[in-house]
Amino acid sequence: MTDTLTLNGQHLILALYQQGVRHLVLSPGSRSTPLALLFAEFERQHDDFKLYVDVDERSAAFFALGLIKGTGEPVALLATSGTAILEYTAAVGEASLSHLPLIILSTNRPQELRGLGTPQTLPQQTVFSDYVKEQVEITLQDGEKDVSEYIDFKLQTLVQRAKNHPVGPVQVELPLRKPLMPEMGTTWPAIQPIRFYQGENQAPQPIEIDLKDKKVLILAGPAKGGQTDTDLLAFAQEHDLPILTDVLSRQRGEGAIYGYDALLKAKNIDDSYRPDLVLRFGATPVSGRILNWLKANHCEIWQIGPATYWDHSRQSSTFFDMTDAAFLKAVRFKKAIQQQDFNQKWQALAQIKASNSAAKLVQILDEAVDEETPIFVANSMAVRDFDNYFTGRHSRLVYANRGANGIDGEVSSAMGLAAASGKKTVFFTGDLTFFHDLTGLNLAKRYNLPIDIIVVNNNGGKIFSHLPQAQAVDYFEEVFQTPQDLDFEKIAAAFSYDFHRLAAPEELAELLNEAATKPRIFLLDSQDD
Amino acid sequence: MTDTLTLNGQHLILALYQQGVRHLVLSPGSRSTPLALLFAEFERQHDDFKLYVDVDERSAAFFALGLIKGTGEPVALLATSGTAILEYTAAVGEASLSHLPLIILSTNRPQELRGLGTPQTLPQQTVFSDYVKEQVEITLQDGEKDVSEYIDFKLQTLVQRAKNHPVGPVQVELPLRKPLMPEMGTTWPAIQPIRFYQGENQAPQPIEIDLKDKKVLILAGPAKGGQTDTDLLAFAQEHDLPILTDVLSRQRGEGAIYGYDALLKAKNIDDSYRPDLVLRFGATPVSGRILNWLKANHCEIWQIGPATYWDHSRQSSTFFDMTDAAFLKAVRFKKAIQQQDFNQKWQALAQIKASNSAAKLVQILDEAVDEETPIFVANSMAVRDFDNYFTGRHSRLVYANRGANGIDGEVSSAMGLAAASGKKTVFFTGDLTFFHDLTGLNLAKRYNLPIDIIVVNNNGGKIFSHLPQAQAVDYFEEVFQTPQDLDFEKIAAAFSYDFHRLAAPEELAELLNEAATKPRIFLLDSQDD
Incomplete structure (x- = not known):
């Protein structure tokens, strides 16, 4: 019979794995020992699971953000108690605002050692409070039989919550008592994967845009979480819409407009380029100037995508809280000649020459x-x-x-x-x-x-x-x-x-x-x- | 007439200075510009004020802790908004537990740019919540005439609060609007220093310890905040008390006992060394073994010093919430021969030889x-x-x-x-x-x-x-x-x-x-x- 710490540690790791966690970034320490060793054993058993070790926890957490951006998958962090956990804070703040599913496993001393001046012991339950979507404390060393089942369920749903809109970090606080050695080489349990289905996120009815009345422009901001599976550029070309593409939009290519920040700075874009309606996709663009210009020209802004309701130009009049794909499917245009002229005018802009x-x-x-x-x-x-x-x-x-x-x-x-x-x-x-x-x-x-x-x-x-x-x-x-x-x-x-x-x-x-x-x-x- | 931002920034700096802040550690950024420039001007006018610049905010904050330890004075930090502020978290946690008067000046965007996805904008009011003693938000760009007076008063009392028992960090959150340029070269205002007097922190009556009944030992832990002005070693020698001195106690010297952790590990200290009563000064000792040994031997523990009520051995029976000096002044011993023997026994311990x-x-x-x-x-x-x-x-x-x-x-x-x-x-x-x-x-x-x-x-x-x-x-x-x-x-x-x-x-x-x-x-x- 496997001991309680080992068994529940295995449940925790399996629950993360079942919901798509394929990477752990570990910063070594004493308190995190049982999970570190179990993760290392798990890695040897699974070719599709990888453990990274980075002694600087700040670096480890930012490394995890890069892993998430590159894989599109949730990534877990594990560190020992004390300032080690606080070193994560900056990356957790970044993950919160850039919507990355970061799973923080913060180990700590058990309750009987808290608030006593015990070494490496700080309150850790509140340090990420505004930046994590949910925080849960789990006592692995609890032999109550429901606890393993609870870990299976709670950890899987917690990872799902991190991945759900608005995507963001979650924290599992893990108080651990000595002895901190797990049993190695035991047979791991099997756990039941939970399946999650989500509504198709469709617009309730066709969205009509009459291009007789309006010149329309697309502003493609940074792809959320660094990932995209929608081809806005093809859509824009099909409908003769000029598309301004942020460098992080993943929509740049033939026909995409870029360099508008430099063009605005050089005053090569004047009010004659003004659109009536802007379809804004993605996150806040790198260029602050384009937002200021749209605001100064009183353009109507529609924001498309799972809504954060964020717009620091405070100009969006309409939010489409759905995937980009759902919006593209629902939108219907009444065509007009002037939109083609408008597109050509934007396309004809000559780029500013690189001077530095x-x-x-x-x-x-x-x-x-x-x-x-x-x-x-x-x-x-x-x-x-x-x-x-x-x-x-x-x-x-x-x-x-x-x-x-x-x-x-x-x-x-x-x-x-x-x-x-x-x-x-x-x-x-x-x-x-x-x-x-x-x-x-x-x-x-x-x-x-x-x-x-x-x-x-x-x-x-x-x-x-x-x-x-x-x-x-x-x-x-x-x-x-x-x-x-x-x-x-x-x-x-x-x-x-x-x-x-x-x-x-x-x-x-x-x-x-x-x-x-x-x-x-x-x-x-x-x-x- | 100086503009509001400049005037109130000057009030803030003068208030810090009046209460003994002589060092600022700055990490450059845009949002902190007005205060950075005013601090730089102030430094040129005051030989006893020094500004340090460190671009890595984590490093800057830990640098400030070293400055505090070395000077015994409060030190201020200044950074721009966003993850820059979050980089301070680990050092703030350390300052909280090691009782250092760290003054965090965190600049931020103004209210109309919050919660909108504005670049470099995170909730900063709660990130240090468990680690700072007090947090105050001050809008410098507010022309209401009471505001300057409020800054004079609030900032001076805030620094005092940081210095008061239990010593610890405080945060001043500073939302700032553009334009962020202060007026340079203006005449600075004069502000009234507030004087703080504290009770002498005396024991109400003599504390009697009868050495006929009890073998007494002193355990001098780390000097709080790295500073001490009490000579425990002389006191111990005067009263024939063995004194175990932590390397951070600043009490080591001729007659002080050290190396007890290695001695305990080698089992060269047995139960015959057991004291009946331990007078414990300072913070948690580096040696965990000595605390475990005292606990295993059921020694009575009195803790002396401004009380944090911290003892992760959970063994202290009595707290003297007063300065070490006040306790030494109030304590009275009834002498006995055996205490001398007890002291000599401890003094006679041969050190463990360095093997590594x-x-x-x-x-x-x-x-x-x-x-x-x-x-x-x-x-x-x-x-x-x-x-x-x-x-x-x-x-x-x-x-x-x-x-x-x-x-x-x-x-x-x-x-x-x-x-x-x-x-x-x-x-x-x-x-x-x-x-x-x-x-x-x-x-x-x-x-x-x-x-x-x-x-x-x-x-x-x-x-x-x-x-x-x-x-x-x-x-x-x-x-x-x-x-x-x-x-x-x-x-x-x-x-x-x-x-x-x-x-x-x-x-x-x-x-x-x-x-x-x-x-x-x-x-x-x-x-x-």
Whole structure:
């Protein structure tokens, strides 16, 4: 007879697995020992389950976000009690806003050791309170026979809740008593998978749009959770609708409009481009300017997709709380000539020429990658340059952490994406973002991840030079630009990356195509705007 | 007339300053711009105010903990909205448990941009809820004339609350609207300092202890907040009480007993050493064994000091909720011969010989440092070796993060201690802890901090080999030991440290005394137990 801790630990792991959890990211510690060992045993028994180990819990959590983006599946995190759990907070906040099904397994001391100043013991039940959809505390070491059955049921429904709209993180708090050793090598129980069916999420009736009255435009924002299975571009072309595509929309390609942020900045888009109605898909676009312009022009905005009711331009008049596909199926257009003219007018816009070296790198990458190459783009300036200059001509697989838009943990998220894809993956970043998550660099060596990191180095926070504080010249460098004077070549050497310093952006194309035996860092020193 | 934002920002900074805040640690961002610039202006006007900049907010927060430990003063943190604030969480948890007056200034978007999916916008009012003593939201951009006066009063009392028992962190949430530029170069207002007087915290009457009935022992735990002004050692000697001194107690020296954890492990302390009554000062000792032994021997425990009512051995029978000094003043002993014998018996214990290289390094350091050298010790094995082998013969200035005992942020905390002391500071750590906080390494160069880092490298988590999971040999290396295979020499080079690989612990003594022109890393590869 298997002991209670082992048996219930097995039930917990099986319940996660039954609902599609195929990856665990573990940060080692004492309190998490029984589950860590059982997960390790489970991994050896299941070819389709993978355990990753990352000692920096912050890095581990952001790595998990990359895994989710790349696989579209829920991913579990496991750590020991105390500040280890608190290190997850930033990634949990990001997962909440970017709608990623992150399953946090937080171990803790048992109740009789709480609130007594016991080492590594903090209240953990509330730390994610606003960011997790549900939190449940489960005592594995409870021999009551209903408990195993409860774990089967509750854990499966909890994973389902994470995956349901609005997708988001959930937490399982696990108080554990010593002894913390499970029995290894026992026969695992079988558990009954729960099946979940959801309504087809159809519009109740056809949605009529009369194009005689209205010029209509599609704004395709970032694909929610990084995943999409809807071809908005084909739909737009069928109906002669100009489609503005965010770089994270996965809808860029022939006929898609991009670079509108730079065009708006250059005032190359004036009020004559105004649509009457905007069909907005996906999450908040990278370009803030397009939202401001639509607002200034009093365009009507319809938002389509499982509704979060989020719109910081506060302009949406109508929400279609259904899948994109359901909307496309239900919508009916009355055609008119003017829509074709309107589309052609948008299509005819000439792109703004890349004037800085980061933008040139983006264009080179755009040409150099193949359609299967995923690209993780850092926040701050990098994602803005991508939004303006990456056409998605070859690969549309562009990802970023655009929930809370932090510059933390991004190396690790890129590594998670590389681990999920198993293919050559590109991480495009500025120097501060690269520096912020140094520990994440070590994951490439540990898991043999085929990653190319492209760093645009302007030795500090370039984004601030675009903001009003640049006027405070006496304080600007100390307080905002914060040059770190990093020696990238030596950092690359310390973590066993091949290092290439680019004398000019153009050098990237050839180097990228060379066969790589190691992860690589390409650095371009850049002092321009 | 100064604009409202500038004026109220100045009031906020002056209020902090009036109550003893002399350091700000800033992580740059957009939303925090007005306060960042005003703090920078303030720093140029005040020689006794210092602004530090650290782009990794996690590192910044742990750096602030080191500053607090070294100065004994409250320290403020400032960051921009979003995950930047969440990066503080682990250090705030540690500050809560280790009673450090940390003042968190969290900037955020204004109310009209919340809950709309606005970039970098998360609920921030609850993320520290269990760890901060008080949270207040202040709208600086409010022209109502009472607001400036409110800021003067509320911020001064808030800092005082952080400093009051139980000492701990407080948060000021600061929603800010664009434009975010303050007026620079204006005349700052004068504000009225509030004076706080506290009762003398005296015992109401003499406390009588009859040593005819009882053998009494002192257990001096870690000095709360790293600070002490009470000489328990002199008191113990005056009254013939054996005094067991934690390495963080700042009470070690001639006549103090240490190394009891190793002695207990070796069973060199038996029940004949049993005290009837233990006077326990300070926080939870590093040695868990001593608490277990006192519990197994049913000793009576009195806890002295401003009470947290924390004791995870759950054995304290009596709490003296007063300062250590007040207790020492009030206590009266009836003497007896046997107490002298009891003291001599404890004093006569022969120390356990250091058998591993980390312990030898500790002993070498113990001899090599002078009385003004502060030492920051990492958690996990490092602090245990210190507790057993560091006599404090020369320096008693030993610090560690012993609230939540995490291995995160420790490089940065050591840097904070070095910045606070302005003197050569030693950081003693294992390799995983060193790796966990790599970004913290860059602070030494940025602020010219005179730090010597001593790394005991066993390529992974040695502590786990002392725990039961070491039996799970099939999984041990992957899941627990997690060798990182770091190239320390190259890491040192990347951050401009001098690097010394020690062939044997004995080499440290001479190298330590050589004049250093740069921060240094001393590495000892160690495969022993």
